[in-house]
Amino acid sequence: MLDVALLGTGGMMPLPNRFLTSLLCRYKGRLFLIDCGEGTQVTLKILGWGFKNIDLICFTHFHADHISGLPGMLLSIGNSGRTEKLTIIGPIGLKRVFDGLMTIAPELPFIVDLIEIEDDFEKIFQFDDLFVSAVKANHMIACFSYSINVRRKGRFNIEKAQKLNIPKKFWSVLQKEREVFFEGSIYTSEMVLGDERKGIKVCYCTDTRPFPNLIPFIENSDLFVCEGMYGENEKIDKAIEHKHIIFSEAANVAACANVKELWLTHFSPALTEPECFSDFVKSIFPNTIIGYDRMNKSILFEN
């Protein structure tokens, strides 16, 4: 199971009733955050999933509305008692931007591991069966879209295990994909596990024009969180100029990529009632939800 929460849905600037766009995922008690604009720590506080277990923060890019909340967030994570290493991933320049922002928070009680990415990167981060991948997007400055993936191992085949005379006490070890050495024999999980089953895939794409690699990157995802900067098709020129995606484009991409569900977010401050475009966008991709702050769901493995 993967829990996902859209911490905010605003683009450009935080508003009194709308935090900046950011996505939080929770897997086996650990937290993975994408983007952290001004106020993200406040909406996280309201959500109540805690600060201490944030192991990873990914940044799409370094425009202020996606990263200005970092110093406060790291200080609050520090205040929560965290002492374990935290990983931050972002485009080239991350070290420079991090050093700049941290002039106002120079001391943290944990180590920060910075990973700069220059190009598409599969499995850039891994925890247990969860891994994160990145794909280069197309914005005014270097920008990446991310996917959070949870692998699902094959089913344990009892018949095979019995046939191989593997003692029962080792079954759970093999289920965890570890090897067992016993009385001169080596037993591997491949011997007893079936084919890998369909896992969970959540993608997050904001501040970009649609780009060629986007559809293969998000293909068949369970949830596609995508920016919808403007609701009206008439604003396409503005979207092209500032390199953003409009509602209908996000819906078209979702349909082409065969995703299960689309959440729209990163609304322009001028777009005060994005839900007015709900029928319109559902006419292109029916399973679209107009995002709202702290909207969340638990995504389960399929049976």
Next chain:
Amino acid sequence: MLDVALLGTGGMMPLPNRFLTSLLCRYKGRLFLIDCGEGTQVTLKILGWGFKNIDLICFTHFHADHISGLPGMLLSIGNSGRTEKLTIIGPIGLKRVFDGLMTIAPELPFIVDLIEIEDDFEKIFQFDDLFVSAVKANHMIACFSYSINVRRKGRFNIEKAQKLNIPKKFWSVLQKEREVFFEGSIYTSEMVLGDERKGIKVCYCTDTRPFPNLIPFIENSDLFVCEGMYGENEKIDKAIEHKHIIFSEAANVAACANVKELWLTHFSPALTEPECFSDFVKSIFPNTIIGYDRMNKSILFEN
């Protein structure tokens, strides 16, 4: 008249129902801000005084809860259409911190003038009859308290003007403290204005232990905005350790300095109901108000 608004009342971290401590003053349509933590632009948006006319931002010190909102604030000021120069004042290190934070907002449509102060500074900034002064405080890092002062000229003396045969058309010019050259004579405002009258004085003091210069600095002010990190006297050791002021100390200082009104602010996140200490603190200084977000008033000249 000087309008003052306490934009937030929190210390350390922004909370769902409490923005970080910051004070906004408005004089003749211009805005002067002290401190700008994460979310200050949002509470300002709720207050509704606008962004475009912010001419000055003063920083007490560079802990994140007092400055982390700067990049977003400057971008929002830029989006408001401002093109005039904006002045920022802060302790030594301001340029380094500013450059660090602005890695995420490298382009602004206006010039920023940075003024670093090392020691007490009278009239460090002036607009019309308003001036700002600073005094060195006593915190973990370099820190200043500020006063916003509005001078009030003397009353225009009609009899004197008539006696000097100054034509009526020059009276308003002389009232504005400008000189008039007319038919070989020089007329100055001193000739027709009485003694300077009592103006308006608002002081802002946070993140410090009480320090020797504090009382003379805030003496006779109309409003003293002071941190009250903890309500309980028992927390004095903690206040001393982290160099903060507790409620009773702020009230004592207010009483000693003969201020008219005390607003408490910068409450510890653990102090969820600061108003519970209202009676206690009023027993020391009766005209104390426990601050709340966007509390504001207009301070008028005395008759």
